[in-house]
Amino acid sequence: MKSYLRVRSLALIIVLLCAALCFPAVAAPKKLKVVTTLTDLASLAQEVGGDKIDVEPLAKGYQDPHFVEPKPSFLLKLRNTDLLILVGLDLEIGWLPPLITQSGNGKIQPAGQGYLDASQFAQILEIPQGKVTRAEGDVHPLGNPHYWLDPNNGRRIARGIANKLGELDPPDAAYFQQRYQDFEKRLLEAEKRWDAEMAAYRGRKIVTYHRSWPNFAEHFGLDVIGYVEPRPGIPPTPSHTIELVNLMKRENVKIVLVEPYFDLKTPNSIASMTGGKVVQMMPSVGGKPEITDYFKLFDYDINLLKQALDQVK
Numbered sequence: 001m002k003s004y005l006r007v008r009s010l011a012l013i014i015v016l017l018c019a020a021l022c023f024p025a026v027a028a029p030k031k032l033k034v035v036t037t038l039t040d041l042a043s044l045a046q047e048v049g050g051d052k053i054d055v056e057p058l059a060k061g062y063q064d065p066h067f068v069e070p071k072p073s074f075l076l077k078l079r080n081t082d083l084l085i086l087v088g089l090d091l092e093i094g095w096l097p098p099l100i101t102q103s104g105n106g107k108i109q110p111a112g113q114g115y116l117d118a119s120q121f122a123q124i125l126e127i128p129q130g131k132v133t134r135a136e137g138d139v140h141p142l143g144n145p146h147y148w149l150d151p152n153n154g155r156r157i158a159r160g161i162a163n164k165l166g167e168l169d170p171p172d173a174a175y176f177q178q179r180y181q182d183f184e185k186r187l188l189e190a191e192k193r194w195d196a197e198m199a200a201y202r203g204r205k206i207v208t209y210h211r212s213w214p215n216f217a218e219h220f221g222l223d224v225i226g227y228v229e230p231r232p233g234i235p236p237t238p239s240h241t242i243e244l245v246n247l248m249k250r251e252n253v254k255i256v257l258v259e260p261y262f263d264l265k266t267p268n269s270i271a272s273m274t275g276g277k278v279v280q281m282m283p284s285v286g287g288k289p290e291i292t293d294y295f296k297l298f299d300y301d302i303n304l305l306k307q308a309l310d311q312v313k
């Protein structure tokens with residue numbers, strides 16, 4: 001009797017052990033691993049990927065996306081990911097390509113199924129006529145890469161990501177499309193609100209440090225008349241600064257938008273020479289702790305810009 005019980009409990013242990021080893025997927029369904037270069041792409045991927053993906057951005061929202069310092073953790077993330085989403089247009093060319101190579105992950109090599117350049121979905125502004133190379137220091141040789149700052153492009157990018165996720169995970173393709181539809185609806189509602197808030201400021205002239213805002217300006221009807229940088233990626237020079245100050249005085253422009261990663265010395269002196277105001281708008285999700293997603297990015301920037309435009313009226 002005793003040995004029978006022992007045999008029975010041994011059999012039970014074997015059955016349980018087998019169940020645990022053979023069916024771990026039942027307890028934790030496999031999620032697609034997604035890595036994005038920027039937080040904005042991570043936010044859009046999260047919108048459409050929901051709980052079927054794990055998404056991680058490489059850069060922080062307050063870093064200059066042209067010049068991100070690679071960390072060992074980037075390689076670990078890239079090594080194991082199913083999908084890499086990048087901005088493209090050479091925005092990440094200074095830091096991303098060697099990491100992709102070193103990751104040894106075949107899926108995310110430029111010809112791989114898990115490599116997604118989001119610029120293919122977006123409306124791209126400032127595409128140079130003729131030849132522009134980075135050798136001259138211009139960091140926008142293929143057109144302006146800050147295209148996510150127009151909600152219309154956010155919508156296009158989200159649709160592109162939803163399609164790609166469905167391609168990599170066909171059983172969940174309908175789920176990703178459903179998530180996209182829901183995102184599109186919420187974005188359209190938010191856009192109506194943002195457009196209404198900005199309507200009174202259409203045609204207002206501003207100056208920006210870097211060419212980060214052409215898509216934003218076009219969407220909301222702002223007129224960017226000059227830049228603190230003589231060319232994208234080239235630090236301010238005294239002669240260019242004097243020209244800019246004169247232009248601002250002539251046109252009565254009082255707002256200088258500055259990204260969070262640029263030195264404020266030149267913008268501050270421009271503001272004091274023109275009686276203007278420096279405004280630190282955030283180009284990316286996570287630029288401030290409260291900017292937790294793509295919607296809050298526009299909420300934050302529009303609120304800040306309206307206040308500034310009101311103050312210098």
Ligand SMILES: [Zn+2]
Pocket residue numbers: 066139140145146210211212232
């Ligand atoms: Zn740029």
